[in-house]
Amino acid sequence: MESVLSLQGIVKKYHNHVAVNNISFEVEKGTIFGLLGPNGAGKTSLIRIITRITAADEGTILINGEKLHGLHPEKIGYMPEERGLYKKMKVGEQLIYLAQLKGLPYREAKQKLTVWMKKFDILTWWDKKISDLSKGMQQKVQFIATVVHEPSLIILDEPFSGLDPINANLIKDEIFALKEKGTSILFSTHRMEQVEEICEKIILVNNGQKILDGNVQQIKQSFKENLFSVKYEGLPDTSSLEGFGYKIIENKNNTLLLKLDSDTSPNNLLKKLMENGLEIHHFNEVLPSLNDIFIKQVEQNNG
Amino acid sequence: MGKIWLITQREYLSRVLNKTFILTTLLTPLGFMIFFIVLGFIMNTGSDKVKNIVVADRTGILEGELKSRDNLVFDFKDLPLNQLFSLYEKGEVVGILELSSAPDTMQKKYIVQYYSDDQLGIDEIFSIEKAIGKKVRNFKLKAQKLDENIIASLDTEVTIEPKTIKKDKNITSLTTIVSSVIGGIVGYALFFIILLYGSQVMRSVMEEKINRIIEVLISSVKPFELMMGKVMGVGLVGLTQIGIWIILIPSLFFLGTMIFGIDLNAVQSLPASGAAEEVLNQQDKIIQILAELKGLNWWKILPLTLIYFFLGYFAYSALFAAVGSAVGEDINEAQSLTMPIMLPLIFAVYIGFSAVQAPDSSLAVYASMTPLLSSIVMPVRLPFDPPFWQIIISLASLIIFTIFLVWMAGRIYRVGILMYGKKASFKELGKWLFYKD
Numbered sequence: 001m002e003s004v005l006s007l008q009g010i011v012k013k014y015h016n017h018v019a020v021n022n023i024s025f026e027v028e029k030g031t032i033f034g035l036l037g038p039n040g041a042g043k044t045s046l047i048r049i050i051t052r053i054t055a056a057d058e059g060t061i062l063i064n065g066e067k068l069h070g071l072h073p074e075k076i077g078y079m080p081e082e083r084g085l086y087k088k089m090k091v092g093e094q095l096i097y098l099a100q101l102k103g104l105p106y107r108e109a110k111q112k113l114t115v116w117m118k119k120f121d122i123l124t125w126w127d128k129k130i131s132d133l134s135k136g137m138q139q140k141v142q143f144i145a146t147v148v149h150e151p152s153l154i155i156l157d158e159p160f161s162g163l164d165p166i167n168a169n170l171i172k173d174e175i176f177a178l179k180e181k182g183t184s185i186l187f188s189t190h191r192m193e194q195v196e197e198i199c200e201k202i203i204l205v206n207n208g209q210k211i212l213d214g215n216v217q218q219i220k221q222s223f224k225e226n227l228f229s230v231k232y233e234g235l236p237d238t239s240s241l242e243g244f245g246y247k248i249i250e251n252k253n254n255t256l257l258l259k260l261d262s263d264t265s266p267n268n269l270l271k272k273l274m275e276n277g278l279e280i281h282h283f284n285e286v287l288p289s290l291n292d293i294f295i296k297q298v299e300q301n302n303g
Numbered sequence: 304m305g306k307i308w309l310i311t312q313r314e315y316l317s318r319v320l321n322k323t324f325i326l327t328t329l330l331t332p333l334g335f336m337i338f339f340i341v342l343g344f345i346m347n348t349g350s351d352k353v354k355n356i357v358v359a360d361r362t363g364i365l366e367g368e369l370k371s372r373d374n375l376v377f378d379f380k381d382l383p384l385n386q387l388f389s390l391y392e393k394g395e396v397v398g399i400l401e402l403s404s405a406p407d408t409m410q411k412k413y414i415v416q417y418y419s420d421d422q423l424g425i426d427e428i429f430s431i432e433k434a435i436g437k438k439v440r441n442f443k444l445k446a447q448k449l450d451e452n453i454i455a456s457l458d459t460e461v462t463i464e465p466k467t468i469k470k471d472k473n474i475t476s477l478t479t480i481v482s483s484v485i486g487g488i489v490g491y492a493l494f495f496i497i498l499l500y501g502s503q504v505m506r507s508v509m510e511e512k513i514n515r516i517i518e519v520l521i522s523s524v525k526p527f528e529l530m531m532g533k534v535m536g537v538g539l540v541g542l543t544q545i546g547i548w549i550i551l552i553p554s555l556f557f558l559g560t561m562i563f564g565i566d567l568n569a570v571q572s573l574p575a576s577g578a579a580e581e582v583l584n585q586q587d588k589i590i591q592i593l594a595e596l597k598g599l600n601w602w603k604i605l606p607l608t609l610i611y612f613f614l615g616y617f618a619y620s621a622l623f624a625a626v627g628s629a630v631g632e633d634i635n636e637a638q639s640l641t642m643p644i645m646l647p648l649i650f651a652v653y654i655g656f657s658a659v660q661a662p663d664s665s666l667a668v669y670a671s672m673t674p675l676l677s678s679i680v681m682p683v684r685l686p687f688d689p690p691f692w693q694i695i696i697s698l699a700s701l702i703i704f705t706i707f708l709v710w711m712a713g714r715i716y717r718v719g720i721l722m723y724g725k726k727a728s729f730k731e732l733g734k735w736l737f738y739k740d
Contacts, residue, residue, distance in 0.1 A: 015734070051522040053721065070525075078522040084515030089317060100309050101523040145519065 003062070004029050004153050004184040005050065010059035012045050012208075019045040020056070021208040027153065027184045032175065034199035034216075035188040036290075038298055042208040043188045044081070047155055050186075051078045064152065074103040077151035081158045081188075083142045085130045092126035095145055102149040109148065116144045120170070136167050143171055147178065154178065155186045160194060172198065192291035204294060206301045212293075220287045223296075226260040230273065231282035244272055257286070306524045307532045314507070314536025319543060328544050332552040354427075357387055357396045362405040364435075364442045371430035388418070397421060400431070406439060408446050413439055481595040482686035483659045489608055490655035490683035497616050497678075498648060500541040501623040504534055505637065508627030508720070517720045526717035531709075534620045538613070599686055607694065608682045611701070615678025618705040619644060621712035628719030629727035629735075636727065651679035662687035672697045674704030711736060 005027040012020040020042045027033040037043050048054045050061060052073055061068040063075060086094055092113065099109035117123040120140050130138060139162065147154060156175070160168045175185060175198065187199055195202060196216060203213035212219065232254055245264035250257040260269060266285070273280060318324050357378045358369060369377045378396070380387065387399045398419030406413045415435060417423070423431070444451055465478070508530075511517045520529055622644045630636040654676060658667035662684050671681040671689065677697045681689070718735035719727070 048721075053518070053521050073523055076522070078519065080515070080518040080522075082515040082518065084511075084517065084519060086317075086516060087514055097309070097313050098519065098523070101306060101520065142519075 006062040008060045010056045025203045030182045032185045034195045034202035037205040041205045077146040077154040079146040087131040098145045157188045211297045227286035230256040233279040310532025311536040318540045336555045355396045359401045371434040477595045485686045486683040487659045494652040501620040504620040505623035505627035527713045604685045611678045614705045618708045621709040625712035625715040628716040647675040651676040655683040658683045674701045
């Protein structure tokens with residue numbers, strides 16, 4: 001698949017530390033890519049390099065196959081983690097100004113903004129000052145500012161922080177809709193549950209270095225620990241189940257959490273359980289959450 | 304370039320269409336007008352209550368007549384003091400003035416008694432003293448048998464009339480005065496404007512950094528474009544405001560004169576005697592001053608002053624922008640960092656004042672060719688027609704230095720706007736200069 005964004009061997013040093021150390025990844029067209037890492041991992045440094053706010057010391061960046069140059073910011077939409085708008089400016093004026101800075105002519109900007117504001121049901125705010133809006137309302141305005149010029153790459157840095165569930169869903173739906181239209185989204189966060197829900201591929205960085213990357217499902221598979229969860233009825237005593245190719249980790253609320261030995265198959269487990277008179281209501285494999293993988297990997301990396 | 308223009312436009316329009324701007328722009332001249340009206344009023348109404356003073360002239364020097372301020376009425380009564388005291392006690396007069404004996408012709412000091420329990424105002428005392436002084440002088444002249452006209456002819460007004468030897472410019476005695484006034488006003492105005500709008504640039508940069516819009520902006524435009532757009536936008540606001548004032552202040556002044564019927568001559572409080580003559584004299588002077596103004600090299604002074612203003616404004620406001628980028632919310636930090644910017648500005652305005660008095664002193668000459676100082680000192684010297692080569696050197700050095708300063712400010716700005724939580728010391732700023740992009 002063609003890459004909208006391609007980073008190759010990016011290095012960024014500040015005078016006393018290396019913020020980004022030899023990082024490479026690709027964001028394909030029409031996908032949502034997660035850039036993960038704890039605070040201070042180098043996510044913002046990477047984003048600032050991509051948006052041409054700063055420049056890398058080494059490495060190449062390609063946008064749609066071309067080397068990054070001065071006109072590329074117009075193809076990128078960037079919503080920084082620290083949101084900011086001119087407090088005293090009116091919503092409409094401000095959005096038109098920001099769109100014009102991204103290269104849209106006035107009339108086109110106005111027309112596109114009208115469509116977006118109708119979509120978010122905020123057209124009546126056109127003449128309101130930003131300072132008169134609530135924080136959630138300001139987020140909506142900020143999101144429109146990020147996407148109005150129809151960039152081929154959208155970079156969202158913690159887009160849901162500070163949003164209530166309703167507005168978070170609204171923005172999430174828009175992100176999916178943009179993806180369907182072929183827009184690529186680089187989604188930077190340290191909130192793992194959102195990543196699992198939204199991203200197809202991720203890269204995990206810590207201390208400026210890549211720890212792991214790849215498809216979310218594949219990563220989860222590769223980190224699985226043969227854990228299974230069984231919801232059952234009947235069985236007063238777990239002692240009869242012991243000593244058979246698995247360990248019981250937990251038995252709570254009629255649910256067993258079991259870790260299988262590597263040579264034991266789930267079918268054998270089920271058989272054994274049923275033989276012991278258990279009535280099974282629910283049986284599933286427990287994959288590690290990205291959060292667990294994240295914490296483990298970061299701890300390993302730091303230790 | 305298109306984006307700089309967009310930024311300039313926003314900076315300009317968001318300020319000019321702001322209520323505060325409109326109010327201050329309109330109210331400042333109005334404030335000035337009210338100030339002058341009140342001032343005129345105060346000047347005119349020092350004398351309100353009529354005071355009756357009885358004069359006991361035992362000498363005849365006053366010849367039964369004394370004229371001082373309008374509110375002082377003198378009543379001549381050659382009665383013994385105790386009878387006059389009873390008048391005072393009845394409240395008919397506020398005091399008694401007694402000239403008990405005539406002065407000797409060679410006497411330099413002459414004492415007149417004033418009896419009262421209430422003091423006269425200092426103005427009133429002075430004016431009475433002056434009026435009696437005049438009478439004493441006449442008395443002495445008569446005693447010496449001298450003709451007053453001859454005495455008057457002894458006082459001669461001496462005027463030095465400068466004549467050029469090589470330059471074919473006509474210099475008169477007024478030229479220097481007019482040049483000084485124009486130079487002084489221009490110098491002070493430049494100082495004020497650069498300071499006012501430079502610090503506005505600084506505050507605007509701080510605002511963008513504090514409300515974090517900066518990151519959105521510089522993912523669309525280069526920091527340098529943003530800085531330049533801001534500097535130009537605010538500069539245009541300054542020009543607009545000054546333009547409005549240049550039109551508004553004189554017309555309001557004129558209007559005020561019409562409506563309130565303020566007599567400009569009264570404000571200047573001319574003495575009552577010989578008023579007509581004085582007015583004629585004044586009109587003559589005004590015509591001469593106008594002629595002098597016309598005689599100045601406006602085609603040179605105006606454009607050059609504008610160029611100096613732009614260069615100076617750019618240099619200083621770029622520095623202000625750099626400081627604004629380096630500090631965060633802490634206004635105190637900003638104050639300590641603006642000190643080095645303020646110093647040359649303040650030195651420049653003081654050197655400018657001394658240049659008004661001695662436009663060719665070596666201090667003035669060298670300062671007018673030193674960048675940062677020259678943007679104020681040279682415009683002050685311009686009405687005095689400084690040599691051409693000095694203007695060339697001054698302009699060339701200022702242009703080069705301004706470009707350097709703007710470049711330097713841009714380097715600091717680009718790092719500073721993204722730097723949070725780091726204390727901005729001069730050492731730190733110096734490091735930022737050499738950061739790679």
